[in-house]
Amino acid sequence: MTDTQVLATAQQLGTRAMSWLHACYQGGWGRLADNTIIDLAEPNDVYKPLCEAAMASSLVLRDGVAGPQDARAARDMLDGAWEQLRGGDMLYERQLRHVTVTDPLETYAHFARVGYRHAALEELLESISRLRAVHAVEIQGSRQLAVANARRVIGLSHRPDWAELAARTWLGALPEPWTIAWSIAYQVTHTVFHLTDWGARPQDLPEPMRDYLRAWLPVWLDIWIEIGQWDLVGELLIVDACIGEPALGSSGWEALAAVQREDGLVPRDAEPIEDDEESAIRAHEHTAVVAVVAATVTLSRALNGAGPAAG
């Protein structure tokens, strides 16, 4: 069981992070430029953060454990992002033009999960998921899972071999745990996010992976707390909430709560926070997304047991 002190800390951390994120978007951050075209010269500039904020918001609404203020903020951010994407038309046009890119599919899943639907895009996604070419694109194992989970959430008919996909990841090899590196840790966290659909399907995590994570998550959390990699600490807390009975105690939550700024910003690492507002948002928006998701999934798992099964 997650103890109540952890839940209280998680709740406060998540609410503050949500409030900061919402204020950023209300303040004008996250607007796609009027001349944005479907070829997206700079996808990481605004498009990716916008989609990540939508993802966190969709999980807040899915899990339904947030207070009314957080739920309103989540709905507001989703509405705003959906509008930026021209009601899904931009995703549709981008996917129509680029058969094998996966970001329109992955982005659409966050919206579809909570009722923002685009019929033409779904028809298109159904069609291209029947192409061998789409499944043969050479991408990392954890990214393959992201694509598979997006199809599952949207409800497309394609049925992947989950066990095979899981086995093809770094985590699937149950590697020597002392070889993990920062970038690999992110692949591990994403493998778990997508296999369990962000904690909704903890039972879908293969048993050997669960045992492995229960053994080594505490070590990884410890070393990344020590060097102040707060973004990754947050991702590991999400993983802990996705694997069934949690393996981590309160140290990660306390560490994040201690570094969270009064206005809700959670620094991504131990470097000084940028003075300039926009640079600070760019640098730390992902960590706010992580904090919101960590809190939501942790509270949901504690309050609802297995949680709602998606898809």
Add this chain to the structure above:
Amino acid sequence: MPFAETPLRDEYAAAVERVAGRTLDALRGGGGAAALADPDTAVPRPLLAAVRVLGADLFAPHLLTGTEPDGPTAALLAEARRVFPTPAAATPEAALAIAWQDWAAGQVLARTPYADTASAPTPAAPPGPAELGWQLWSVRMSQLSALALPGLDGPVHDAARTDTLGLARGTVRSMLRRDFTTAVRLARWLAWAGAEDRPPRLEVAPILERIHLVGIGAVRTRLELVVAERLLEGTPK
């Protein structure tokens, strides 16, 4: 006074390295005496101090090969314990660690004609992982790695048997922090636990190989590495 400019602690540290090196040679030579001192001359103080520091590990070549502790080494250790009484410790935790290291040395000496006349009481059992958390507990266990030898057994060993996961986590944590001295000492405990047929939790051989390849400076740490390798070779497959 040819060494007048050598600080005393450097001289003592060098002696520890020399004694560890002799022990390592004996271990690699398949057991037997480490030939630490010329029996016909007075034993220098740094050498005696080093013998006291190495303690039970002086007999690793014997204990790992199932032979009896050799007389000259035992005599030297008994002399060292007489000349250097238990050192003062800065903290109660350090005092307990020293007490357990002394206990281990006393246990081995008890099998020789040089057993302590006034036998020290068995120290209190150290706090376990439930009280300390696996991080701190594993660091404390690394300080007691000289106890991870065949033929020694007590509450510290019971704790190692019971919580191999804590030892394994401590090993992985030390590896990731590039603290190879702590890592090798904990890997030694894991190898010991494996020889006791406890669940391994972690593959120890690749860790020892990695530490070997990365290279560790101190001879004393190399001694720990070779002890761990020997314990691992004794592990039932």
